[in-house]
Structure formats: C-alpha cells, structure tokens
Amino acid sequence: DRTEFKEEFRITRSDGDVRWLEIIANIERDPAGSPVRVYGVNLDITDRKAIAERIRSSEAQLRLITDSIPALVSYIDRSERYRFVNRRYSEWFGIERDEIVTHTMTEILGSSARDSLKPRIDEVLTGVTVSFESWLNYPAAGRRYVHVSYVPDISEAGEVAGFYALVTDLTAQK
DSSP: OOSEEEEEEEEEOTTSOEEEEEEEEEEEEOTTSOEEEEEEEEEEOHHHHHHHHHHHHHHHHHHHHHHHSSEEEEEEETTSBEEEEOHHHHHHHTOOHHHHTTSBHHHHHOHHHHHHHHHHHHHHTTTOOEEEEEEEEETTTEEEEEEEEEEEEEOTTSOEEEEEEEEEEOTTTO
16 A cells, blocks of 8 residues: 555666666555556666765775775764774774774773873864874773874865774884
8 A cells, every 4th residue: 555656677778778767656546545546757877876886896995905904994973983994993892893883982992991082082173183102902902002093084175074093003013
C-alpha cells in the first residue's frame, strides 16, 4: 500500500551509451487501496553516480595510503568529533575504526587526556599548526614518546573546519 515509489536503474541506449536513471513516482489509490494512477519523473543520475564512484575510489586510495604509513592519522572536526582514523590509530587505541569515528575526543581519549590537550586544540582551531613531543599512554600500545602535529583544515571561506592529527612514535629514538 505504498504511495511513493523510488528506484534507480541502468539502461543502455540504442547508441550503446549507458545511463543511470532514477524514477520518483507517486501512486494514487482508491478507497479500497487499489492503484488508480501513477505519476512521476525519470531523472538522469549518470553524473551523480560517476561522482559518487570517484569519491569512493578516492576514499579507498586515502585509506590505503594512510594505513600503510607508520604513524597515527586522524581528522577531527570543529566539534572535536573524529571523522577519520587510520588503521594504526585504531590499533594503538584498541578500538575499531567504526567505534572511533563520530565519537568525541573526550569519549575516545578520556576527559583527563582531552583536558591536557585543550590548549593545543584551541590553538589549532584558530588556524595555527601546532607541534609538540610528549610521553603519552595509549590503551593498546602502552606508554610512547610521540611527536604530534595538529594541522588546521581551512575551508575556502577561510574558516577552520577541523584539524588533522599526525602522531609519530619516537620511543625507540628516545
């Protein structure tokens, strides 16, 4: 007894060109619930599908690259929510990526660690790159001497959208 219909499908035109279409329709029904009339539109979404595939491919490449470097990489937005972490980040915290992404720094690091980082977070959110070295404790990796860089993500409008956190283990050198 649906009154709306939405579907995506692929067609091959007579010239061999492949296109993606989306149909959006409304179904009018009589009092007994039987369809009486269907009206709607077909939209060519080929470009949208191609853009989505390019984004998916770029994200896969980014994940491959960041997962292969020997550093912790994360992206944290202005509200201090994780939007991206690489495999090493996940390993050092002993938490699956999906359980980190969308959570706040306080939820992942704990309030004490987050509070100690607050001055540096505040500084990077003003648009300044921040670097420091420190002994830090990681749940799965233990106590490590690390170099941390917070790099601001500045939008085209000049606003800081968040920051990239890059953490390199210097324990062996120390």
